[in-house]
Amino acid sequence: MKSLLILGHGQLGLMMAAEAARLGLVVDRLDMQTGELLCGTTAQRLKVDAAALIADYDVITAEIEHLPHSEWLDRIYASDKWANRLAFELLPNRYSQKTLLDQLQVPTAPWCVLESRADVAKAHQQLGEALIVKSTTGGYDGKGQWRVSPDNGEQLPEAMFGQLIAEQKIPFQREVSVIGARDVSGHSYFLPMAENIHREGILRYSLANVAVDDVLQQQAEAALGNILDHLDFVGIMAMECFVTEQGLLVNELAPRVHNTGHWTQMGAVTNQFAMQVLPLVGLPLPQSQNCKPTLMLNLIGCEFSPACISLPCVSYHWYGKEVRPGRKLGHINIDASCSAALKKAVTVLSPHLDAEHQDLLAEAVELHRQRSAA
Numbered sequence: 001m002k003s004l005l006i007l008g009h010g011q012l013g014l015m016m017a018a019e020a021a022r023l024g025l026v027v028d029r030l031d032m033q034t035g036e037l038l039c040g041t042t043a044q045r046l047k048v049d050a051a052a053l054i055a056d057y058d059v060i061t062a063e064i065e066h067l068p069h070s071e072w073l074d075r076i077y078a079s080d081k082w083a084n085r086l087a088f089e090l091l092p093n094r095y096s097q098k099t100l101l102d103q104l105q106v107p108t109a110p111w112c113v114l115e116s117r118a119d120v121a122k123a124h125q126q127l128g129e130a131l132i133v134k135s136t137t138g139g140y141d142g143k144g145q146w147r148v149s150p151d152n153g154e155q156l157p158e159a160m161f162g163q164l165i166a167e168q169k170i171p172f173q174r175e176v177s178v179i180g181a182r183d184v185s186g187h188s189y190f191l192p193m194a195e196n197i198h199r200e201g202i203l204r205y206s207l208a209n210v211a212v213d214d215v216l217q218q219q220a221e222a223a224l225g226n227i228l229d230h231l232d233f234v235g236i237m238a239m240e241c242f243v244t245e246q247g248l249l250v251n252e253l254a255p256r257v258h259n260t261g262h263w264t265q266m267g268a269v270t271n272q273f274a275m276q277v278l279p280l281v282g283l284p285l286p287q288s289q290n291c292k293p294t295l296m297l298n299l300i301g302c303e304f305s306p307a308c309i310s311l312p313c314v315s316y317h318w319y320g321k322e323v324r325p326g327r328k329l330g331h332i333n334i335d336a337s338c339s340a341a342l343k344k345a346v347t348v349l350s351p352h353l354d355a356e357h358q359d360l361l362a363e364a365v366e367l368h369r370q371r372s373a374a
Contacts, residue, residue, distance in 0.1 A: 002281040005030060005053060007076070008063035008276045009038050011319040014274075015265075016245050017041045019273040025281060028057075028198040033069050051077045056170045059083050059280050061235065065255055066138055076152065083280055087255040088130040088232045094165050094252075095136045101250055104230055106223045108250045109242070114164040122154045123148050123166040130169035135160060145201065170249060172242035177206075177260040178220040179272055181236050182228040183279035191268060192223045192291050194260050195371070196240070197363070202326065205364050208263040210336060227253065236261070236276040259298070259328070266315045266333035267294030292337045295364050297357065299330040308332065313345035342368055 003026040006013040013029045022026035029038040030053070036045040037053070050072035053060070060081045065088060067073070076082060076340040090096045091185055101108045105335050112123050114133065123131055133156060135144035146155055148166070156164065175198065180192040191218065194208035224239045238258030241248045261272035270278075272322070281286055303323060308316040318330040336342045351360045 001025060002058035003027070003056070004281055005057040005060045005081075006063055007032055007060065007067065007073075009159060010060070010063055011321075013063035014041060014275055014319075015317075016257065016273045020277050022090060023274070023277070023283075024176070025277060027277060029063075032073060033070065038195065045162070054079045054081055057081060057214065061256075061276075061280055062204070066093055075309065084231070084233055084235065084255055087233050087237070090231070091253050091255050093136050095135055097253060097346070098165065100227070100230075101135070104226050106250050107246075111165050111167045114156075114161055114166050116161050117153070117156070117158070120148065120156065120166070121150075124150055126152065127166060127168040132167045132169050134167065136163050136165060143201070170242050170244060172244050174243045175240065176220075176243055176248075177258070178217070178224055179236060179258065179261040179264070179270075179275075180224040180228060180240050181275040181279060182233050183285050184234055184282065185286060186229065188225050188228055189275070189285045189287075190217075190224065191261065191264060191272070193217050193220060194263060194296075195367070196260050197360075197367070200326075202300060202328075203259050203298055203300060204300070204360050206260050206263055207336065207364060207367055207371065208267055208294045208296065209291050210245075210293045210368055211374055216243065216248060223248065223250060228263055230231040234279050236272055248329070259331075260296075262331050263294040263296040263333055264291075265317070266335065267292050275285055276296050282366070284302045293368075295334040295336045295368065297332045297334065297360060297364065298328055299332065299357065300328055301325040302329065302354050302357060304330075305352045308349065311345070311348050311352075313341055314349055336368055339365075339369060339372060 006029045009029045009031045017027045021040055037048050059326050061083045077078050089193045090100055098111050112126055112128055131148040133146045133148050138144055168206055175196045176193050177196055178193050180188055182188040192209035193212045194206040197204050236257050238254040240251045242251055257276050264271035268291045270286045304318055313335040315333040334345045346361050350361055
């Protein structure tokens, strides 16, 4: 059986390691800042050098796409053990990612590069008055993004020009995502679509596999399958999209397990973390599985709630991080297979959450009702 090293020691890598342990696989994690190795799901840290890491593992991947660089990390990236090199070269940069989408004729928001402040006016002429400006690298959960109109372009930092793209602001109906996985033989498997609700650029909750539009699902699978094949990708990729009157527009791609796929821990027999590990170590993906509707609620800037652990129809996940405002600290998966099950779970869960998360739960229940009735 192949051994796997994950670059990164956050919650995504930890959940991958936990799934691997369930299957008896060797999956360790690396703190890229200190160079320390964490074995499996343990907190034990070992100091190792890059040469030993490359020699000791069959496959190396990462839990994040925005990777730091150093002399010893670059040796890992240059190794033939490093999986999905092309994807990790292209997708973390919004310029090369959008270029790839255009090359593959995958619909995305019209865009252009901002090399100088004078290009902002040109972007308005080309794309319209309402622009979303994004840094080409870095930035997540709404960071590194600006809403720009002809009256407020001065907010863009001068030093960022040459590292910015402008997108036409899309009047979308809703935001959705699809998770796909591909194995070494080229077989791909796709999970049902999730609808995602963001506030201030941060995912608040996902409602997955509820009244999925078959046409949109097929369109998403065709687009993501095209991307996976072009990159000869092995493992999990997430594709976030806008639903418009003309169909799907791809917003962003992530070559890794993803927040919008956390629902699979309750709603799928083989969750996204197992679907990442399995193909990378040469094991088969599921041919099919019965997925159930699930609500995933992110826990942001709140305190740990022990009472949530034992509630019915609820699966509570806590990351063990220091509590800070706006920080993702955990998530809750809730059975949404029917309105009665969802309401029952929310009724027992809400008293143990703060007002903000209670409001989000109530909003999610109403969205579930609307989608189920449509």
